[in-house]
Amino acid sequence: MIVKLAARNLRRYLRRTLLTLTGIAFGTALAMIAIGLGDGTHDMMIRNGLQLGQGHITIQPEGYLQSPSAGLFLKETSGLLKIISSEPEVALSYPRVRGEGILSSASGGEGISFMGIDPGIEGEGELVLRSMDSGEFLDGPEGNWIVIGKKLAELLSLKVGRKTVLTVQDSQGQITSTLLRVKGIFHSGSPEIDRIYTLIPIKTVQKTLAMGNGVTSIAVYLKENRETKTVLKKLRSSISSEKIAVLPWQKIQPSLRDFVVLDDAFGYLYYLIILIIVSIGVLNTVLMSVMDRKREIGILMAVGMRPGSVLRMILAETCLIALLGTASGLIIGYGFHYYFATHGLDLSSFVGEFSLAGTVLDPVYYSSLRPARIIQIFTVIILTTITMGIYPAFKAARTEPVEAMEKP
Amino acid sequence: MPIIKTEKLTKIYRQGAVEVVALSEVDIQISHGDFAVVAGPSGSGKTTFLNLLGALDKPTSGKIWLDEQEITALSRTDRSSLRRNHIGFVFQFYNLIPVLTAYENAEFVLLLQGVDQVQRRKKVLDLLSIVGLSGLEDRYPHELSGGQQQRVAIARALASEPALVLADEPTANLDTKTGQELLDLMQQLNSDINITFLFSSHDPEVMERARRLIILRDGRVVEDRIK
Ligand SMILES: Nc1ncnc2c1ncn2[C@@H]1O[C@H](COP(=O)(O)OP(=O)(O)OP(=O)(O)O)[C@@H](O)[C@H]1O
Numbered sequence: 001m002i003v004k005l006a007a008r009n010l011r012r013y014l015r016r017t018l019l020t021l022t023g024i025a026f027g028t029a030l031a032m033i034a035i036g037l038g039d040g041t042h043d044m045m046i047r048n049g050l051q052l053g054q055g056h057i058t059i060q061p062e063g064y065l066q067s068p069s070a071g072l073f074l075k076e077t078s079g080l081l082k083i084i085s086s087e088p089e090v091a092l093s094y095p096r097v098r099g100e101g102i103l104s105s106a107s108g109g110e111g112i113s114f115m116g117i118d119p120g121i122e123g124e125g126e127l128v129l130r131s132m133d134s135g136e137f138l139d140g141p142e143g144n145w146i147v148i149g150k151k152l153a154e155l156l157s158l159k160v161g162r163k164t165v166l167t168v169q170d171s172q173g174q175i176t177s178t179l180l181r182v183k184g185i186f187h188s189g190s191p192e193i194d195r196i197y198t199l200i201p202i203k204t205v206q207k208t209l210a211m212g213n214g215v216t217s218i219a220v221y222l223k224e225n226r227e228t229k230t231v232l233k234k235l236r237s238s239i240s241s242e243k244i245a246v247l248p249w250q251k252i253q254p255s256l257r258d259f260v261v262l263d264d265a266f267g268y269l270y271y272l273i274i275l276i277i278v279s280i281g282v283l284n285t286v287l288m289s290v291m292d293r294k295r296e297i298g299i300l301m302a303v304g305m306r307p308g309s310v311l312r313m314i315l316a317e318t319c320l321i322a323l324l325g326t327a328s329g330l331i332i333g334y335g336f337h338y339y340f341a342t343h344g345l346d347l348s349s350f351v352g353e354f355s356l357a358g359t360v361l362d363p364v365y366y367s368s369l370r371p372a373r374i375i376q377i378f379t380v381i382i383l384t385t386i387t388m389g390i391y392p393a394f395k396a397a398r399t400e401p402v403e404a405m406e407k408p
Numbered sequence: 409m410p411i412i413k414t415e416k417l418t419k420i421y422r423q424g425a426v427e428v429v430a431l432s433e434v435d436i437q438i439s440h441g442d443f444a445v446v447a448g449p450s451g452s453g454k455t456t457f458l459n460l461l462g463a464l465d466k467p468t469s470g471k472i473w474l475d476e477q478e479i480t481a482l483s484r485t486d487r488s489s490l491r492r493n494h495i496g497f498v499f500q501f502y503n504l505i506p507v508l509t510a511y512e513n514a515e516f517v518l519l520l521q522g523v524d525q526v527q528r529r530k531k532v533l534d535l536l537s538i539v540g541l542s543g544l545e546d547r548y549p550h551e552l553s554g555g556q557q558q559r560v561a562i563a564r565a566l567a568s569e570p571a572l573v574l575a576d577e578p579t580a581n582l583d584t585k586t587g588q589e590l591l592d593l594m595q596q597l598n599s600d601i602n603i604t605f606l607f608s609s610h611d612p613e614v615m616e617r618a619r620r621l622i623i624l625r626d627g628r629v630v631e632d633r634i635k
């Protein structure tokens with residue numbers, strides 16, 4: 001009977017009900033769109049950031065993080081690679097040799113950071129490969145080739161096919177040089193990355209640095225970012241060497257971590273603002289509807305409806321609105337999410353590609369919503385709405401029946 | 409044993425610094441089966457009196473016994489169950505729940521009492537036909553005239569067969585003919601099933617029909633006459 005009364009009351013004040021419903025639906029849809037795009041960019045940021053970096057988990061010599069030097073490297077990799085690939089959460093892993101040096105041409109020299117990679121492994125250098133401007137990407141682990149960014153090419157007046165000299169300190173501490181030819185030039189959109197980031201076949205780097213088959217790191221990429229902690233724990237226990245450090249990306253790329261934390265905080269702020277707006281709307285209409293109905297609530301109580309039942313009636317009204325509102329908002333929001341997940345939200349006419357904290361953001365945003373996230377939005381909004389009904393419900397239950405008896 | 413007994417029943421309304429003594433030390437007894445009217449000029453305290461007897465409001469001081477039970481100290485919830493199970497109300501101005509049909513309004517108290525569906529149906533249909541509303545069961549209050557609404561309220565007040573029906577100026581908003589019909593009905597119920605009625609009214613027709621006339625002035629009983 002309480003539910004029947006509640007439903008009838010909602011139908012009687014149809015306009016107000018629809019208004020509240022629309023508000024909740026709008027809030028839910030907005031939350032889904034914002035959170036979907038937020039999570040999507042977030043994922044993209046981490047994905048791109050990690051592609052330029054050293055994976056979700058990096059395996060490198062102990063002490064390398066504090067003072068990277070060519071003297072520190074992992075001599076033996078096949079055993080490590082076997083352990084890593086036995087973890088089901090791992091997608092791919094890449095042995096790499098990183099270092100810093102000076103790249104020079106006839107126009108001068110520039111300090112750069114290089115990464116020796118094996119382009120033969122699926123997905124290696126993917127981000128650079130995607131943003132090739134001219135020339136070609138590396139095609140194998142050997143050969144005196146280098147791929148550089150557009151900015152660096154400009155600074156050194158280098159073109160595809162031109163020669164350049166890389167000067168580095170090898171693993172024995174000797175200064176040594178090697179002649180490389182520009183294979184390709186990329187344009188990531190980030191001037192910083194385009195100036196400093198270069199790729200060289202791994203064997204060439206190993207030879208130049210006189211480190212045999214050693215690598216400075218193994219970058220481990222997981223299927224899901226959120227598995228990082230679990231896999232980290234497992235790898236740490238299976239690779240129990242004091243000389244080897246197993247580190248999460250948050251340690252390797254602290255600026256990316258800070259940025260992700262900041263992005264999260266803004267995401268929650270946005271969420272909060274939507275919730276506050278929805279809450280105020282709901283509180284306002286439910287409170288108003290209770291005030292407007294003082295007389296009939298008074299009658300209900302005068303003829304013996306318990307205060308507790310009146311409370312439940314108002315709560316039932318709020319619950320019904322909340323359910324209908326969030327459900328329709330979910331459908332609308334899911335529609336938008338689906339569109340943005342498949343087509344993306346293309347902002348390239350407003351912004352170019354840009355980089356932040358060492359990560360590249362594509363100008364096309366894709367929405368990403370895990371089922372758990374949708375359930376979370378659904379419950380949070382329903383609970384918030386229902387919470388907003390509590391005060392008006394108590395207020396209604398406190399109505400004095402005599403108020404209904406007063407002259408109109 | 410009276411159905412209602414009051415002792416020095418007093419109600420003072422305070423509005424800022426102003427005090428209005430709406431009811432002042434009223435001692436009265438009403439017996440089972442009475443058909444009584446409280447009369448008096450506007451502002452004399454009639455509504456206040458009925459509201460206190462119906463446990464809708466609490467007195468400033470004094471006591472009320474309803475069937476031997478002292479009710480002024482009861483909690484909100486206890487007063488609510490007292491109203492539900494022992495008293496039928498007909499109010500002066502606003503009576504029905506707008507979202508319920510005539511049938512559902514009359515049925516409402518029975519639902520609250522947990523009476524089963526079959527019994528509810530029989531009782532409500534009977535009562536609606538007694539008050540002359542057969543065929544209008546599915547109408548909502550706004551589809552009924554003032555007199556018809558008042559009759560639904562009477563059906564509701566009687567549905568739970570309360571010991572006492574309190575009616576605050578039940579005929580004030582009705583035309584003479586409808587008012588008379590209602591009085592006929594209530595008189596009949598009073599003599600047939602011995603329901604105690606207490607009205608407030610300044611309608612001479614109502615005073616004429618009452619078996620007992622209580623006149624209030626400035627919150628005091630100035631006349632109490634059994635005819
Ligand atoms: N809620 C209230 N606050 C303040 N004063 C009130 C309140 N209700 C009633 N009064 C005052 O108490 C006195 C008695 O009022 P009451 O409504 O009981 O009179 P009444 O006999 O029912 O009048 P009427 O015939 O106009 O219905 C009046 O002076 C009225 O102004």
Ligand SMILES: [Mg+2]
Binds near residue numbers: 454455456500
């Ligand atoms: Mg009155």
